[in-house]
Amino acid sequence: MATLADVARRAGVSPATASRVINGSSKPVAEALRERVLKAVAELRYVPNAHAQLLARPQRSVVGVIVHDVSDPYFAEVTRGLQRVATERGRLVIICNSYRDPDRELEYVDLLRAQQVAAIVLAGSGYHDDGVNALLDERLTAYAATGGRVSVIGRHRHQGDAVLPANADGARLLGAELRRLGHRTVGVVSGPATLTTTSDRLAGLREGLAGPLPPQRIRYADFTRDGGAQATAELLDAVPGLTAVVALNDAMAVGALGVLRERGTRVPVEVSVVGFDDMPIAADVTPALTTVRLPLAALGARAMTLALDPAEDRDRVETLPAELVHRDSLGPAPA
Amino acid sequence: MATLADVARRAGVSPATASRVINGSSKPVAEALRERVLKAVAELRYVPNAHAQLLARPQRSVVGVIVHDVSDPYFAEVTRGLQRVATERGRLVIICNSYRDPDRELEYVDLLRAQQVAAIVLAGSGYHDDGVNALLDERLTAYAATGGRVSVIGRHRHQGDAVLPANADGARLLGAELRRLGHRTVGVVSGPATLTTTSDRLAGLREGLAGPLPPQRIRYADFTRDGGAQATAELLDAVPGLTAVVALNDAMAVGALGVLRERGTRVPVEVSVVGFDDMPIAADVTPALTTVRLPLAALGARAMTLALDPAEDRDRVETLPAELVHRDSLGPAPA
DNA sequence: GCCGATCAGGCAAGGGCTTTCCCGGCGGTG
DNA sequence: CACCGCCGGGAAAGCCCTTGCCTGATCGGC
Numbered sequence A, B: 001m002a003t004l005a006d007v008a009r010r011a012g013v014s015p016a017t018a019s020r021v022i023n024g025s026s027k028p029v030a031e032a033l034r035e036r037v038l039k040a041v042a043e044l045r046y047v048p049n050a051h052a053q054l055l056a057r058p059q060r061s062v063v064g065v066i067v068h069d070v071s072d073p074y075f076a077e078v079t080r081g082l083q084r085v086a087t088e089r090g091r092l093v094i095i096c097n098s099y100r101d102p103d104r105e106l107e108y109v110d111l112l113r114a115q116q117v118a119a120i121v122l123a124g125s126g127y128h129d130d131g132v133n134a135l136l137d138e139r140l141t142a143y144a145a146t147g148g149r150v151s152v153i154g155r156h157r158h159q160g161d162a163v164l165p166a167n168a169d170g171a172r173l174l175g176a177e178l179r180r181l182g183h184r185t186v187g188v189v190s191g192p193a194t195l196t197t198t199s200d201r202l203a204g205l206r207e208g209l210a211g212p213l214p215p216q217r218i219r220y221a222d223f224t225r226d227g228g229a230q231a232t233a234e235l236l237d238a239v240p241g242l243t244a245v246v247a248l249n250d251a252m253a254v255g256a257l258g259v260l261r262e263r264g265t266r267v268p269v270e271v272s273v274v275g276f277d278d279m280p281i282a283a284d285v286t287p288a289l290t291t292v293r294l295p296l297a298a299l300g301a302r303a304m305t306l307a308l309d310p311a312e313d314r315d316r317v318e319t320l321p322a323e324l325v326h327r328d329s330l331g332p333a334p335a
Numbered sequence C: 001g002c003c004g005a006t007c008a009g010g011c012a013a014g015g016g017c018t019t020t021c022c023c024g025g026c027g028g029t030g
Numbered sequence D: 001c002a003c004c005g006c007c008g009g010g011a012a013a014g015c016c017c018t019t020g021c022c023t024g025a026t027c028g029g030c
Helices: A003-013 A015-022 A031-044 A050-056 A073-088 A101-115 A128-144 A167-180 A197-207 A225-238 A250-262 A296-308 B004-011 B015-022 B031-044 B050-054 B075-087 B102-114 B130-145 B166-180 B196-209 B225-238 B250-262 B295-307
Strands: A063-069 A092-097 A119-123 A151-152 A161-165 A186-190 A219-220 A244-245 A271-275 A292-294 A315-320 A323-325 B063-067 B092-097 B119-125 B149-153 B162-165 B186-190 B219-220 B245-246 B270-272 B291-293 B317-320 B324-327
Touching: A003 A015, A003 A031, A015 A031, A015 B092, A050 B050, A050 B102, A050 B225, A063 A073, A063 A101, A063 A296, A073 A092, A073 A119, A073 A296, A073 B075, A092 A101, A101 A128, A119 A296, A128 A151, A161 A296, A167 A197, A167 A244, A167 A271, A167 A292, A167 A323, A186 A197, A186 A225, A186 A250, A186 B270, A197 A219, A219 A225, A225 A244, A225 A250, A244 A250, A250 A271, A296 A315, A296 B225, A315 B130, B004 B015, B004 B031, B015 B031, B063 B075, B063 B295, B075 B092, B075 B119, B075 B295, B092 B102, B102 B119, B102 B130, B119 B130, B119 B295, B130 B149, B149 B295, B162 B166, B162 B295, B166 B245, B166 B270, B166 B291, B166 B324, B186 B196, B186 B225, B186 B250, B219 B225, B225 B245, B225 B250, B245 B250, B250 B270, B295 B317
Parallel strands: A063 A092, A063 A119, A119 A151, A151 A161, A161 A315, A186 A219, A186 A244, A244 A271, B063 B092, B063 B119, B119 B149, B149 B162, B162 B317, B186 B219, B186 B245, B245 B270
Antiparallel strands: A292 A323, B291 B324
């Protein structure tokens, strides 16, 4: 691997001059030398060692992002927003998948700290586990204390900036609409109870329905298609007279639709199905999914903006609104 | 930000000893000192500077991966395979999205080189552009010359290891099946003509159909849902008597289905639709999509294995088979 | 009781780059 | 013509960590 010294030697200049040519310092370099350096760079296919550079010039230009799983469309969309802003500001992004494992999340915080990133953006639901939260909070505080910026998407925190989707609001809208359409026996296909997103949505839904939601009408499973399918099957078997299935995200709703199709139940004539998040698939399944749209890319963009913003007022909390998207999978409750 | 020297000072030892405690060198350290160091680390929330570490100990443990777009389910799946193997082998992965921009691909190769990564995995279709290919090849060769490993997924190269999906084979299977079912007027909703994946699939399809495929029955668009929708609309308007639409990936097929539904055309009774890749959505749209399954995760896993494998025989090329998945969107041609 | 072997710990040399500081040479001014 | 200031270039100090080598101490063996 060619080094700066190699380049300098080949161009017949000092490493200092070579460095100045290569990353355009404020100091001027005579045209003749500049060309010789550039020529040497090309010939040696020189690429500066990023680690040496970052060590010498503690200019923190990269931002770390921790998400549950980028390949999940929810986070893909959030990440898109994050990336857009980062690119605009000339920042590189390192993405880490925690796969919903709080321990891995902690590890990644340290890893990013070790990488000297300028900011850490933590996206995705938090956990109902005070031990984990305390640990995470402590790590992030330590990071913030050394000048790092922290910004969080979709979880409640006491330190650092936060951007929240209106989970409860959206669910309330959904619940109210179900109620308006006469649904009284509603089943919920829920994500893991350990996630705050789950409980927020559940709470909002309860409020919107303005009626009882007994525990046996809630089934907890993974926030995936298959989790949704299984929970729906259980629900259909356990709850007689069910007129609507609320899935707490669209992937689960797709699973619900699959089970209902298998069983020959007509949607929405016999049973209505609603989702959450408004993923791209939502419009392409049959029937097209009625769901709650969250401004995911905007969430990401905003969080990155806050993280990069040198503003002095920390601990800002912003909520971005949810919106009900009417499609075909929700109809009036059958008489 | 606390440094190793801070820790050493606080623990009353030399930086050397602190270092040895922190990353368990082979050299033994007395229990008393070890504890003092660990205590100092905890109190200062010390995290070693990764850049300094990598500079001091040029142990290359991270692998760079360049994909078109991780949030695309195709690459999400490939990446899953890559990650699995990398994790098994204790390697970290840096993922870069080229967003199908050859220039950005080049930049990322340099960036990864600057990061001193142990290997670069390049995933996703190559381009029909000799200029770009030459440039890329040259960059990769330079990297390989300094001991870097290169491994490539789904593109033809002359240097480095390569793992290929059987694009042509799969398309041939599809074409033959269409022919068997009596389809004679087949339209193709194709990805960008600049990609080699597109031309491979097109060539295979042509072979399988064993009949003419005039240019006006092929529409090129982006490999996205909307691209597929638009191309399908054009095709329906331009080609009378169309009995089947072949979309060159599943996202486009979903778009095709959407357009046909809007127009009230029954699938597969009036027009059949087939896709490619067998993405998770494929089974959940209505009618469920007949498509060609590619072993994407296996492709990723294999590429990572080759990249990490210190085997001496370079330039290995492996092809992983494709498989026709029969679902509901393909039926016999109407009489 | 002495010597050599063994062991724990520290010193210091890098690793590749940036940047401050300094120096020599030039042009301009009095 | 002498002096000053400016400008382009180089020497060298540091950024933070690892590790080979050396030292001082301890211990066992004779």
